[in-house]
Amino acid sequence: MADSDPPSLGRVKLTDLVPWNGLASDSYKISVSILSHSLAQFSAVIVQFPASDGAILRSGLESARMYFHQRETYPPADIINPAGLPDIFALFGKAARDILDAISYHLNIRSSPFVEIVDNVPLRNREISSSVLSVCCHARPSFQGPQHHNNITTTQEDGQMIMYPDHDHQVDKSLLSLVKSDRAGLHVRDSQGRWILVDGDLGPQEAIVFPGLALYQATAGYVNPALLKTEINMEANMYGRCSLAFKLLPKSMTNLDCSEMRAAGYGIEAQFQLPVPVDDFMQRSHPTDHLFNRPSLQCFNFQPTHDERRKQNPKSKPLPPSKRLRLEAQRVLKERVQDIADKKGIKLRFCNLKECESHIHSIDSPCANIRMEIGWPLGVPFVHPHDLPNKAKLGFLEAYEPGWTEAHQNSDRNQSPLTSNVWAA
Structure with missing residues (x-):
């Protein structure tokens, strides 16, 4: 069952993600950090457009609603066109490029690395845009039988909007997608395998952004695509x-190739070594089992250490919680964090605990870039996990092995009621 209120879904202002010449501003760095954390955990982020753009989005949605509800049958595209589509197409296109540049900044690859594979801006004469703007209506009440939604798609040719039918897919083949709806219903599968309702509390000038398979391919798998589904309450949404x-x-x-990622020092797996022609990529099917085989909390498996096996023996004395935390933190450092650092070509140089307590509150600290690159948990000093306080160790373990605390609480509860609450201390 999907969560109705995802508290950790990131929100960023589009104006804070617009790149400028010179050094990145503090607001840009903070917004990129929020963006990257949200994409890593949810494969989605909420983007806030300027207030002036809210009127364009609202007008487009109202026009789309009228388009689909004027008559019982689907209106022919040559009779009625939803208003404002060229403006929305340009608005979303500019936003998508700015967000793509922000992702590039986070990955520490050169700016505008995908300029060779996206459309010219502006389009040249007789060019047709590769990008599309879909106008959709799910669960339109006048539809009968199994068909439950209609979708029209527009693209741009010499300034004119062309419309043709399209269908929803659970995984987009895009680089990035932006969605603005008049009612909630879009769900995204998060990193723990849960379905999260991501548009339940959107403001009038907010939209959902999520990456697609093309970006996954172009970044050698370092940016996961979003797995999507749309579910709405028919009784509550009669229109x-x-x-x-x-x-x-x-x-x-x-x-689509990974040359930019390779140049930045990332490890490239065998499946991403060879360039993939875009035409072939867009036409073929892409199995998603290997992309979204994300274990949920209840089936997350942890390899027991030698000391944990000792604890399972009723004749042996259980390890003190602090020592167990220390051993687990060292294991996760070796198995998880070091692997991420090796793939990105990063050499881990930990800080002193006392000094880093001030570093974690500054975006210009010596360890800020490394923490962001390897997904170090917010608020946890960048020191060797062996030296972290117990509470910080828990934050570290949860960041790299989600569900660790719950799994070990359950284990402790089965072993001894006296130690079941230690991890919450």
């Missing part, structure tokens, strides 16, 4: 759910 969905797609006759 259905209208949405505007923009997909920033790679253009034809180009290749």
Whole structure:
């Protein structure tokens, strides 16, 4: 069952993600950090457009609602066109490029690394945009039988909007997608395998952004695509759910390769070594089992250490909680953190605990970039896990092995009621 209120879903202002010449501002660094953490955990983020753009989005949604509800049958595209589509197409397209640059900044690759595979801005004469803007209506009440939604898609050619049918997919093949809807219903699968409702509390000038398979391919798997589904309450939404969905797609006759990631020192797995023609990539199917085989909390497996096996023996004395935390932190450092650092070509140089207590509150500290690159948990000093206080060790363990605390609480509860509350201290 999906959560109705994902408290950790990141929110960023689009104006804070607009790149400028010179050094990155504090607001840009903070917004990139929020963006990257939200994409890592939820494969989605909420983007706030300027207030002036809220009117354009609202007008587009109202026009789309009228488009789908004027008559019982689907209105032909040559008779009625939802208003404002060119403006929304341009608005979402610019936002998608700015967000793509912010992701590049987080990955520490050169700016605008995907310029060769996206459309020219502006389009040249007789060019057709590869990106599309879909106008959708889910659960329209006048529909009969199994069909429950309609979707029209627009692209741009010499300044004119072309419309053609499209269908929803659970995983987009885009680089990035932006969705703005008039009612909640979009769910995304998070890093723990749970379905999260991501548009339940969107403001009038907010939209959902999520990465697609093309970005996953171009970043050698370092940016996971979002797994999506749409579910709405038919009784509470008698007029259905209208949405505007923009997909920033790679253009034809180009290749998706990982040269930028390789140049930045990332480890490239065998499946990403060879360039993939965009035309082939867009036409073929992409199995998602290996992408989204994310264990949920109840089935998360932890390898027992030698000391844990001793504890399971009723004749042996249980380890003190502090020592157990220390051993687990050392194990996770070796098995998880070091692996991430090796793949990104990062050499871990830990700080002094006393000094780093001030570092974690500054975005310009000596360890800020490393912490961001390896996904170090917020608020935890960047010191060797062996030297972290117990509470910080718990935050470290939860960040790299989600569900660790709950799993060990259950284990302790089965072993001894006296130690079941130690981890919450």
